[in-house]
Amino acid sequence: MATSFEDLGLGPEVLRAVSDAGYTTPTPIQEKAIPFIMMNRDVLGCAQTGTGKTASFTLPMIDILAHGRARARMPRSIILAPTRELAAQVADNFETYGKYHKLSMALLIGGISFNEQEKALDRGADVLIATPGRLMDHIDRGKVLLSDTKIVVIDEADRMLDMGFIPDVEKIIGMVSSMRQTVMFSATMPKEIRNLAEKFLSNPKELTVDPPSSTAQTITQGIAHVGPRQKRSVLEKWLKEDNIQNGVIFCNRKRDVSNLHKSLEKKGFSVGALHGDMDQHKRMEWLEKFKSGEVKFLVCSDVAARGLDIAAVSHVFNYDVPLNAEDYVHRIGRTGRAGREGTAYMLVTHHDEKLLTAIEKIVGSSLPVLEGMEPRSKEDKSSNASHENKQASNKNYQERGNRKRGRKYRDQDFEIGIEPEFDMPFGQTPNVPAFLLRSFK
CATH class of the missing domain: 3.40.50.300 (P-loop containing nucleotide triphosphate hydrolases)
Structure with a gap:
């Protein structure tokens, strides 16, 4: 060298x-x-x-x-x-x-x-x-x-x-x-x-x-298995830790960036936001405030995963597991730069298991689970599954109701479904143009 x-x-x-x-x-x-x-x-x-x-x-x-x-x-x-x-x-x-x-x-x-x-x-x-x-x-x-x-x-x-x-x-x-x-x-x-x-x-x-898709050795990585409704409370607990100099928080969607930014701001955190739909001047303003230390945390979409070149970012938080496994490497690469040590944590729900598997395949090893953040017990999973089954049942009931409200007309090679544009009592026939009724007799 x-x-x-x-x-x-x-x-x-x-x-x-x-x-x-x-x-x-x-x-x-x-x-x-x-x-x-x-x-x-x-x-x-x-x-x-x-x-x-x-x-x-x-x-x-x-x-x-x-x-x-x-x-x-x-x-x-x-x-x-x-x-x-x-x-x-x-x-x-x-x-x-x-x-x-x-x-x-x-x-x-x-x-x-x-x-x-x-x-x-x-x-x-x-x-x-x-x-x-x-x-x-x-x-x-x-x-x-x-x-x-x-x-x-x-x-x-x-x-x-x-x-x-x-x-x-x-x-x-x-x-x-x-x-x-x-x-x-x-x-x-x-x-x-x-x-x-x-x-x-x-x-x-x-x-x-360095091998493609490898992560820097200076980054300490960890994941937490949580329920979907626990994500914000666990993140807020992390953000209150004493050893955090500053941190970048990644979400998958622009809407979630805005919502999380507002939520953390209401809780009293020093936080800015950065995503692709923001005005360029506002994006640069938040970026400069983060660089100068005026704000401690920056909530971002992946638009920032490769654009931030700030040597002294101490922590990266993946609020959402990235949809593309390669993006995990780029996200956590915001910390541990230029030989410095860094920390990268990620919140993982049971919906994210396949995404986590893809990331661990890219990284080449299993990501360590943080103490006290192991996968939930069978009782928790079954309770959550019961809740989801109930939601699915309600959704199926609504779909059956929608089908009853509509009328289907068949021809030899195709099927047309006509749905009313407003709620209608069961059994009432929707207004269907006469020529359509004639064409399907």
Whole structure:
């Protein structure tokens, strides 16, 4: 392993900025990727979240772009990121490491006015950082030309795939010269990502550090088996523990993010919220408050699972078990970063058993059960099952009533069910057009 960043061939201005940021030793992915990117090689990198992937491409790009100047609306390089938060984080990295260069940058993300972004494009951008959708909007408006782009970076490619951005990515890359340098980074390397790499990259150098979907050894993990109605009370108990510096709380749905945020706020917790339907300014406001310590907890949807780059997050709480097993790795990767220790807890109901099994298969081991949080007794399970059976019975009774209220008409090859739009006493015939009655005699 390289003993310092000086061993990687970076220029003095970049090394000075890295030193100012307090870094002396490169991470494994930085050590492997930076020399090849400096050589203008295509790179396919796979490393788990929190291993320094962003700096592994921003540092050499700053050195490469130091010579030359961008023309209006013709960026010299583009970096594509799946979320606004991740794109903004990459922009922060460029400002930090490029402080001794005079490189221009444009950040194109949703929630920010087009006019402000167009002004940055008109001034010329050495590096254009964007989410695929917003970049396509500018391209469609004739505000961006990619004919002068020499470097393309696709960050978090697997997340791009999950979020359905690959068609836009393909269109964007199709507008860039085939003589470009392309760098693709991904936290996991499924077959679909390899297929994309074959389309986008030319004879790439493939780099892998740590097994795909592994979790950092510095993270203490634990799960609690609870009933659905116990989740909030157990979470609140966790949040009151003395050793918590701050924490990120993950929910699966945006609606649950809002509801949990309001509930915790009423209970007196210092808490903010972050999900995809929020106004961008509000999202950034909560993020800054969390970074500065003004709020202690941040309730998030998975939009933040890969966009938060805060080194000192002490805890991650999975209020909901993630629907995608891979997302568990990315969620808990918000803690235990840069060699620090972290803690990740997860609430598991009996509905989540299959999801838990999938996660443990990805992680490669069973997740430890917290003391006093073992699976419920048979009596508890049977009681809960009785409650659920009663609910199912009520639902079936309602469905039978609905069928009695409606009328079905059969023909040789199909069946049409006509349901009234309002409640109707049993036995009363709904209003059915006469022509329908005639057609089915």
